[in-house]
Amino acid sequence: MPTREPSETRILTVASEHLRLHGLKRFTVVAVAEEAGMTHANVYRYFPSRAALVDAVVDVWLKATERRLADIADGPDPADDKLERLILALAKGNRDLLTEDPHLFSALSQAVAKRHAISRRNRTRVRALFERVIDEGIASGTFEPRDRDKAIAYVIDTTHRFIHPAALELEADVPQASVDARLSTLIRVALRVLATGIV
Amino acid sequence: MPTREPSETRILTVASEHLRLHGLKRFTVVAVAEEAGMTHANVYRYFPSRAALVDAVVDVWLKATERRLADIADGPDPADDKLERLILALAKGNRDLLTEDPHLFSALSQAVAKRHAISRRNRTRVRALFERVIDEGIASGTFEPRDRDKAIAYVIDTTHRFIHPAALELEADVPQASVDARLSTLIRVALRVLATGIV
DNA sequence: CAAATTACAAAAAACGTAAATCGTCATTTT
DNA sequence: AAAATGACGATTTACGTTTTTTGTAATTTG
Numbered sequence A, B: 001m002p003t004r005e006p007s008e009t010r011i012l013t014v015a016s017e018h019l020r021l022h023g024l025k026r027f028t029v030v031a032v033a034e035e036a037g038m039t040h041a042n043v044y045r046y047f048p049s050r051a052a053l054v055d056a057v058v059d060v061w062l063k064a065t066e067r068r069l070a071d072i073a074d075g076p077d078p079a080d081d082k083l084e085r086l087i088l089a090l091a092k093g094n095r096d097l098l099t100e101d102p103h104l105f106s107a108l109s110q111a112v113a114k115r116h117a118i119s120r121r122n123r124t125r126v127r128a129l130f131e132r133v134i135d136e137g138i139a140s141g142t143f144e145p146r147d148r149d150k151a152i153a154y155v156i157d158t159t160h161r162f163i164h165p166a167a168l169e170l171e172a173d174v175p176q177a178s179v180d181a182r183l184s185t186l187i188r189v190a191l192r193v194l195a196t197g198i199v
Numbered sequence C: 001c002a003a004a005t006t007a008c009a010a011a012a013a014a015c016g017t018a019a020a021t022c023g024t025c026a027t028t029t030t
Numbered sequence D: 001a002a003a004a005t006g007a008c009g010a011t012t013t014a015c016g017t018t019t020t021t022t023g024t025a026a027t028t029t030g
Helices: A006-022 A029-035 A050-074 A079-100 A102-113 A117-140 A148-163 A165-170 A176-195 B006-022 B029-035 B050-074 B079-100 B102-113 B117-140 B148-163 B165-170 B176-195
Strands: none
Touching: A006 A029, A006 A050, A006 A102, A029 A050, A050 A079, A050 A102, A050 A117, A079 A102, A079 A117, A079 A148, A079 A165, A079 A176, A102 A117, A102 A165, A117 A148, A148 A165, A148 A176, A148 B148, A148 B176, A165 B165, A176 B148, A176 B176, B006 B029, B006 B050, B006 B102, B029 B050, B050 B079, B050 B102, B050 B117, B079 B102, B079 B117, B079 B148, B079 B165, B079 B176, B102 B117, B102 B165, B117 B148, B148 B165, B148 B176
């Protein structure tokens, strides 16, 4: 990990605050620079554009949740436990962001919808974690899918509703307990499906 | 079915054309009325508002696909066949609309996102068809779920990605063959899950 | 009297302009 | 030399004005 310059981290911190408090619409480079105690022109020494600065803020959050997911994937537990916790952590992380930080969630949601590089890369890395855990399950005999690639696609497709920002937005007003119960069923099914070679 | 007045159907036809060709943004009551050969005020004799007219256009499409679904659900085939065809018809109907009629798709998508009455009612009726077919499958012994309500929720949740407009928009650029293959896997799994009492 | 029109107020959209922000670069500061 | 600034044109946004559309109601037409 490269050591960031102090000004860069300061800008990023202030930008993060601004985005969380005021939202994308009222997020301006001038205001961020002012609060960071510098001219807006100087911000461009560290971030090539306003969009890049917003992406950087979102990326900080994405990387943080990626680390939590990687910790789960790297753990010593059985693959099925890890897959369950991976799905739950991802679903909960996104859902908590929606309820606790709607502005940041909205920025993330747009980055995903517009296929920004940061979200595409995040998607690739998260997918890799899923693949790793499923492969581990296959190696240990916990999972016995008939077709490994189809099994991975199946897991991602079936959990889509509880993970993808666009899908989570649709259920913002559904009681969390109800969502949790349905997700729990879905995961239980997915694990059995992987274990019994249905997929 | 109540016989509609000729002017009403004419307005609806012109409105449908306009929406398909020009999209929601450029859809005006004045333009529709003009093309239908009347003053805009007269349109309000038949539709209470611009929004109601747009909804009526979308509703025509929704009802048409509902009829196709009902035909499947009412057929004499085994429940698992019917459930598969129900899911495929719904997914294909929505996806075809997205590619062949993007403006109308967009209007539908917004009606769903904003929870218009027409989309809520459509959802309720489509869900009822799913319930009927699953119940039929339970009665005939084709399906043996441990919990009927959870089984229904499971089917709806797992197919969400291939049915919901918001999810379909995300995959507009994915080759149709790839989507079809994944959906086919998902359905096969779902039918086995229902049949073997995993859910 | 049902169907449609004209007339009109309220709401929304389109337009044009003023102001702010974005992004670049030459110059200054440390 | 690295960090920051001031100045400046290009873009975007904000805002007041004008036009169009929406929706209602009184009136006309067949």
